[in-house]
Amino acid sequence: xxxxxxxxxxxxxxxxxxxxxxxxxxxxxxxxxxxxxxxxxxxxxxxxxxxxxxxxxxxxxxxxxxxxxxxxxxxxxxxxxxxxxxxxxxxxxxxxxxxxxxxxxxxxxxxxxxxxxxxxxxxxxxxxxxxxxxxxxxxxxxxxxxxxxxxxxxxxxxxxxxxxxxxxxxxxxxxxxxxxxxxxxxxxxxxxxxxxxxxxxxxxxxxxxxxxxxxxxxxxxxxxxxxxxxxxxxxxxxxxxxxxxxxxxxxxxxxxxxxxxxxxxxxxxxxxx
Numbered sequence: 001x002x003x004x005x006x007x008x009x010x011x012x013x014x015x016x017x018x019x020x021x022x023x024x025x026x027x028x029x030x031x032x033x034x035x036x037x038x039x040x041x042x043x044x045x046x047x048x049x050x051x052x053x054x055x056x057x058x059x060x061x062x063x064x065x066x067x068x069x070x071x072x073x074x075x076x077x078x079x080x081x082x083x084x085x086x087x088x089x090x091x092x093x094x095x096x097x098x099x100x101x102x103x104x105x106x107x108x109x110x111x112x113x114x115x116x117x118x119x120x121x122x123x124x125x126x127x128x129x130x131x132x133x134x135x136x137x138x139x140x141x142x143x144x145x146x147x148x149x150x151x152x153x154x155x156x157x158x159x160x161x162x163x164x165x166x167x168x169x170x171x172x173x174x175x176x177x178x179x180x181x182x183x184x185x186x187x188x189x190x191x192x193x194x195x196x197x198x199x200x201x202x203x204x205x206x207x208x209x210x211x212x213x214x215x216x217x218x219x220x221x222x223x224x225x226x227x228x229x230x231x232x233x234x235x236x237x238x239x240x241x242x243x244x245x246x247x248x249x250x251x252x253x254x255x256x257x258x259x260x261x262x263x264x265x266x267x268x269x270x271x272x273x
């Protein structure tokens with residue numbers, strides 16, 4: 001099990017400071033969130049990459065249905081170079097109550113899913129040096145410009161890892177995640193409502209992905225949650241249950257805090273190994 005920490009605020013200077021603390025205290029990853037307007041996630045991560053040496057960095061999450069996929073691909077390959085191969089991209093449809101309608105972005109779930117699928121294909125093709133694509137929403141034609149000025153390839157091969165939010169046990173959603181490198185599971189019950197992820201859910205997902213994931217490369221199962229800052233034994237036991245079920249990453253997520261003080265306190269305590 002590896003241990004990450006997601007920074008819950010839009011404060012670039014504090015994010016840099018907290019990421020340095022995370023690396024010092026033994027966390028394996030540090031993640032930031034995307035917003036429509038405000039602190040830019042990728043500029044923040046670039047600054048963090050220049051101030052750290054080994055901790056993995058990424059977004060949690062990037063709703064790329066509202067982004068230009070070639071811009072995302074460019075930002076990632078640049079940051080992968082700067083960080084010497086420490087970047088992970090996490091993607092999802094995104095929550096429409098974060099500004100989709102207000103900023104004139106697509107709100108239809110089916111269309112956003114189509115945009116997400118096409119965007120991921122374009123991003124991975126560009127990293128492979130393939131500059132053509134024909135889809136429903138995007139079309140890219142060959143250009144002599146890239147022959148004269150070939151873009152860099154990612155440090156990480158065969159690609160920068162991509163984690164995908166997927167609804168378990170929805171087959172179509174799971175199929176999207178299985179094309180890539182990891183799943184951030186959202187548990188959907190028979191009534192279409194989302195529920196808390198349990199170790200039993202992770203065990204089922206582990207079994208399913210072991211059967212369906214055909215790539216030779218590792219497939220991560222990421223669990224997001226909180227552990228006790230008062231009882232280390234309790235925190236370790238909680239995470240151990242998910243690890244034994246098949247989870248490979250635990251992401252400590254302290255959303256909704258009134259201040260950053262308890263976040264820093266938890267960060268300084270280190271991961272519940």
